[in-house]
Amino acid sequence: xxxxxxxxxxxxxxxxIKGVSIDVAPGRxxxxxxxxxAGKTTLLKTIAGVVDPFKGSIxxxxxxxxxxxxxVVARRGxxxxxxxxxxxxxxxxxxxxxxxxxxxxxxSDIQADIERIYGWFPRLRERVAQHAGLLSGGEQQMLAxxxxxxxxxxxxxxxxxxxxxxxxxxxxxxxxIARINAETGTTILLVEQNAGIALSTAHDGYIMELGRIVAAxxxxxxxxxxDVKEFYLGGSASAGKGQARRWKRRKTWR
Amino acid sequence: xxSHVVQLVQLCLNGIAIGAIYALVALGLVLIxxxxxxxxxxxxxxxxxxxxxxxxxxTIAGLPFWLAALVTMLLAAALSYVLEARVLRVxxxxxxxxxxxxxxxxxxxxxxxxxxxFGPTSRTFPTPWTGQTTHLGPLVIADLNLVxxxxxxxxxxxxxxxxxxxxxxxxxxAASQNQLAAYLCGIPVKRLNSMVWAMAxxxxxxxxxxxxxxxxxxxxxxxxxxxxxxxxxLGGFGSIPGAIVGGLLIGIVEQLAGVYLPDGFKDVMAYLVxxxxxxxxxxxxxGEAHGRRV
Numbered sequence: 001x002x003x004x005x006x007x008x009x010x011x012x013x014x015x016x017i018k019g020v021s022i023d024v025a026p027g028r029x030x031x032x033x034x035x036x037x038a039g040k041t042t043l044l045k046t047i048a049g050v051v052d053p054f055k056g057s058i059x060x061x062x063x064x065x066x067x068x069x070x071x072v073v074a075r076r077g078x079x080x081x082x083x084x085x086x087x088x089x090x091x092x093x094x095x096x097x098x099x100x101x102x103x104x105x106x107x108s109d110i111q112a113d114i115e116r117i118y119g120w121f122p123r124l125r126e127r128v129a130q131h132a133g134l135l136s137g138g139e140q141q142m143l144a145x146x147x148x149x150x151x152x153x154x155x156x157x158x159x160x161x162x163x164x165x166x167x168x169x170x171x172x173x174x175x176x177i178a179r180i181n182a183e184t185g186t187t188i189l190l191v192e193q194n195a196g197i198a199l200s201t202a203h204d205g206y207i208m209e210l211g212r213i214v215a216a217x218x219x220x221x222x223x224x225x226x227d228v229k230e231f232y233l234g235g236s237a238s239a240g241k242g243q244a245r246r247w248k249r250r251k252t253w254r
Numbered sequence: 255x256x257s258h259v260v261q262l263v264q265l266c267l268n269g270i271a272i273g274a275i276y277a278l279v280a281l282g283l284v285l286i287x288x289x290x291x292x293x294x295x296x297x298x299x300x301x302x303x304x305x306x307x308x309x310x311x312x313t314i315a316g317l318p319f320w321l322a323a324l325v326t327m328l329l330a331a332a333l334s335y336v337l338e339a340r341v342l343r344v345x346x347x348x349x350x351x352x353x354x355x356x357x358x359x360x361x362x363x364x365x366x367x368x369x370x371x372f373g374p375t376s377r378t379f380p381t382p383w384t385g386q387t388t389h390l391g392p393l394v395i396a397d398l399n400l401v402x403x404x405x406x407x408x409x410x411x412x413x414x415x416x417x418x419x420x421x422x423x424x425x426x427x428a429a430s431q432n433q434l435a436a437y438l439c440g441i442p443v444k445r446l447n448s449m450v451w452a453m454a455x456x457x458x459x460x461x462x463x464x465x466x467x468x469x470x471x472x473x474x475x476x477x478x479x480x481x482x483x484x485x486x487x488l489g490g491f492g493s494i495p496g497a498i499v500g501g502l503l504i505g506i507v508e509q510l511a512g513v514y515l516p517d518g519f520k521d522v523m524a525y526l527v528x529x530x531x532x533x534x535x536x537x538x539x540x541g542e543a544h545g546r547r548v
Binding site (some may be wrong): 069071079080081082087089096102103144147214 | 421424425426431432434435436437438439440441442443444486
């Protein structure tokens with residue numbers, strides 16, 4: 001469905017992505033994991049057209065989408081929920097959701113779609129007429145996801161849905177992400193630092209480090225890998241070898 | 255009614271009419287500022303050029319007033335659209351003073367072009383209301399002032415309806431509140447910005463066509479942008495109701511100062527009031543009390 005081929009992205013002199021290829025199959029939830037500065041957010045921004053790749057190509061449903069403006073990419077069906085709850089603070093919750101469906105050609109089912117989103121996020125229904133800027137962080141994240149779903153995306157890109165949320169809310173959001181995928185068949189590509197919850201929700205996973213993909217596979221297979229357990233799941237792989245020497249161990253993928 | 259009361263009311267009415275034009279110009283500036291974060295110093299020159307074009311269409315081409323007004327509005331809208339799409343888009347992402355310098359340069363170029371094309375003499379054109387008055391008790395109101403007021407009211411009402419009720423209008427608000435999120439919603443932000451400039455240009459044309467019968471068709475008409483900027487700061491920068499209140503207030507203050515204060519105060523008084531208001535309410539009268547939440 002989505003195929004990213006050898007993209008390189010630069011921020012001025014900084015090489016944020018150094019040749020990344022990933023594939024997303026229809027109907028799957030795909031997680032990209034990695035530490036701070038690994039280039040995960042840049043990857044999503046590049047796919048969504050917010051930044052243009054310096055090299056490489058991005059194909060979505062057999063059409064090249066790199067180099068297009070972000071609004072054009074969104075209208076093709078690739079919708080990004082950016083990091084940090086980018087909502088419209090002085091519009092009401094309802095207007096925010098309506099903006100999500102701005103580019104849709106079939107305006108008839110919008111009311112039904114809004115109802116469906118209230119079904120997933122009942123808290124938004126209680127706040128319909130409020131300015132979105134007055135919502136709590138978790139509610140803003142829900143609104144941002146709901147707004148993206150109003151576009152009826154074929155591929156939903158989620159950037160750090162758990163950022164700044166309590167563990168309880170994080171679990172709630174991921175639960176809903178899994179539900180949305182199961183109920184609508186929407187393909188989801190998400191980027192996360194919280195590897196544990198991402199690996200248990202997603203089907204396939206990629207691990208990024210310093211601008212490169214260093215591991216790929218199904219989430220079940222990834223969670224079994226010793227390196228992943230140790231470095232991302234805080235596992236006990238090195239427990240028997242002594243804590244003091246842990247930093248000396250080399251990650252095998254380097 | 256006593257004669258000095260009549261005079262006071264009369265002056266206020268004149269002030270409101272002039273103020274309505276300032277408010278129209280200020281509204282155009284606010285729209286542009288909110289959409290593209292640029293203070294368009296060329297706005298007054300678009301207004302001035304529109305007055306000249308209107309004069310040309312009416313007296314040289316012999317078009318009826320309404321048709322001339324429509325054509326002028328379309329031309330001003332097209333000019334503003336092209337300016338945004340071809341010139342100002344190039345400096346997106348540059349510091350704010352780049353926009354200020356660029357629009358100032360455009361202002362001088364427009365001014366130069368108009369004075370080359372039409373020469374420095376002032377002129378006037380007839381409107382359907384020139385010289386007619388309406389008597390309201392002891393008050394005598396020029397019909398032109400009434401038309402100005404009605405036009406300003408209608409345009410403001412249309413603008414409010416557009417921004418609050420239509421999907422495209424809400425998307426204009428959305429794009430000004432969070433441009434990245436607007437892009438990601440599939441809102442064509444670039445085309446929207448050009449459209450906002452075109453709307454502001456058409457409003458400037460209306461301002462020019464209404465101001466010219468009072469103040470002559472003259473290169474100096476661009477000065478109105480300075481009054482409009484003062485109105486904006488007075489009302490609270492970035493606030494649409496503030497632009498209207500500020501414009502009306504400056505119009506009234508100017509008229510009163512012209513009669514009741516010594517010679518020379520007419521042009522200064524507006525700015526003195528501005529300083530006074532800013533000392534009391536630094537955000538302006540209707541300025542947004544809350545900062546932008548990030």
